[in-house]
Amino acid sequence: MEGSICYLPTTSNRRKWKLERKLRGTLLQIIQSRLGSEGSLYGNDLLGLMLEACIPTEHGGKQQQISLSMDGIIHECKTFFFASHETTALLLTWTVFLLSVYPEWQERLRKEVLREFGKDNPSGDNLSKLKEMTMVLLETLRLYGPAVFTQRKTMTDMAVGEIEIPKGLGIIIPFAIMHRDKKVWGDDADEFNPLRFQNGVTKAAKVPHALLSFSIGPRSCIGQNFAMMEAKSVMAVILQKFSFTLSPDYVHAPVDLLTLRPKFGLPVILRRLDVCS
Ligand code: HEM
CATH class of the missing domain: 1.10.630.10 (Cytochrome P450)
Structure with a gap:
């Protein structure tokens, strides 16, 4: 029962889902603009390195492979943002x-x-x-x-x-x-x-x-x-x-x-x- 509460449309869950969608949308926009950029490199920062490592094919690679990789990349972006921003600001x-x-x-x-x-x-x-x-x-x-x-x-x-x-x-x-x-x-x-x-x-x-x-x-x-x-x-x-x-x-x-x-x-x-x- 305790575990299933996170699936109920409570006010706080709805707010959480909305924020998650927004964050995902923002990250996808950034990722898409990198994928569409000219040249073979996606940028020399962490996101660029992850895109290089996770998407070995050209933009026309297998859709399923790309969408799985996207989830992984989005997850890593969230981890780095959470782990780095608040902590350093608090220090x-x-x-x-x-x-x-x-x-x-x-x-x-x-x-x-x-x-x-x-x-x-x-x-x-x-x-x-x-x-x-x-x-x-x-x-x-x-x-x-x-x-x-x-x-x-x-x-x-x-x-x-x-x-x-x-x-x-x-x-x-x-x-x-x-x-x-x-x-x-x-x-x-x-x-x-x-x-x-x-x-x-x-x-x-x-x-x-x-x-x-x-x-x-x-x-x-x-x-x-x-x-x-x-x-x-x-x-x-x-x-x-x-x-x-x-x-x-x-x-x-x-x-x-x-x-x-x-x-x-x-x-x-x-x-x-x-x-x-
Ligand atoms: C004062 C600032 C920071 C403090 C106090 C801090 C503290 C920590 C601690 C305690 C852990 C958990 C390690 C464990 O459980 O063994 C951790 C993990 C992590 N931190 Fe930081 N952190 C800070 C800044 C940053 C910054 C600036 C970044 C990225 C640029 C970052 C990225 C990460 C990542 C990705 C992990 C997960 C590592 C893993 O699971 O292998 N942190 N941090």
């Missing part, structure tokens, strides 16, 4: 929150950005120079990581330390709780201390793989390096142009809605630096 959100609460770190990062780039736009090659920025982003991922937990299922009977786990058991791995474990991170586990990452991510805690924000293993986040670069570039540009503090309207209420969000948003007061100075 930026919580970084702005922490830098508002710790203005000394905001100033430290601004000095680092101005020292490395001046007023120029950050470039891909130079982003690796932002050591303190990396430390702050890692500490943000530890305390307010967008992915709160992940799940796994055991394929065989197994043991983790002294715990025996039978085959087929679903396991929740609660990153957010593990990231504040004092036995692993030390007595200041609940505090914002980016310096713990100054000797690299594997030296920050008592065990090397304690930071699990992107998970680990073969199914870990495929976009983690991209996400870190994106977050560094955006934060660098914000810090070059603005200083920011929390608005008095801010209410601290992190909530787990698949990702960790500020329940009432993050109202901040921005000040343009060229106007202040």
Whole structure:
């Protein structure tokens, strides 16, 4: 009964189906325009690569094969959009929150950005120079990581330390709780201390793989390096142009809605630096 409710035309299901149709239509439009484009290539981005890989025949290939491939491609587009957009936006959100609460770190990062780039736009090659920025982003991922937990299922009977786990058991791995474990991170586990990452991510805690924000293993986040670069570039540009503090309207209420969000948003007061100075 529980499973069949998703097929009933309830208000929320109808809204969901409408949104799904809209999303599919938008993605199909983008895909069709790529398929119709001149030349043999479909573009050098992820969608282009998927089209190359999934549609080996020319546009006149077997219709059934194309429509199956389309579903696969649409599914991948949705996965990448969901996995990448909200998560990176939330990493930026919580970084702005922490830098508002710790203005000394905001100033430290601004000095680092101005020292490395001046007023120029950050470039891909130079982003690796932002050591303190990396430390702050890692500490943000530890305390307010967008992915709160992940799940796994055991394929065989197994043991983790002294715990025996039978085959087929679903396991929740609660990153957010593990990231504040004092036995692993030390007595200041609940505090914002980016310096713990100054000797690299594997030296920050008592065990090397304690930071699990992107998970680990073969199914870990495929976009983690991209996400870190994106977050560094955006934060660098914000810090070059603005200083920011929390608005008095801010209410601290992190909530787990698949990702960790500020329940009432993050109202901040921005000040343009060229106007202040
Ligand atoms: C701060 C940003 C991000 C965080 C915290 C994050 C976190 C995660 C986590 C925890 C997983 C699950 C891994 C597991 O269960 O083992 C995951 C999977 C994934 N992420 Fe990210 N992610 C971020 C950004 C991105 C970006 C920018 C992309 C794409 C450009 C991306 C694409 C994916 C994909 C495709 C998967 C599924 C991988 C698979 O199942 O093999 N993520 N991510």
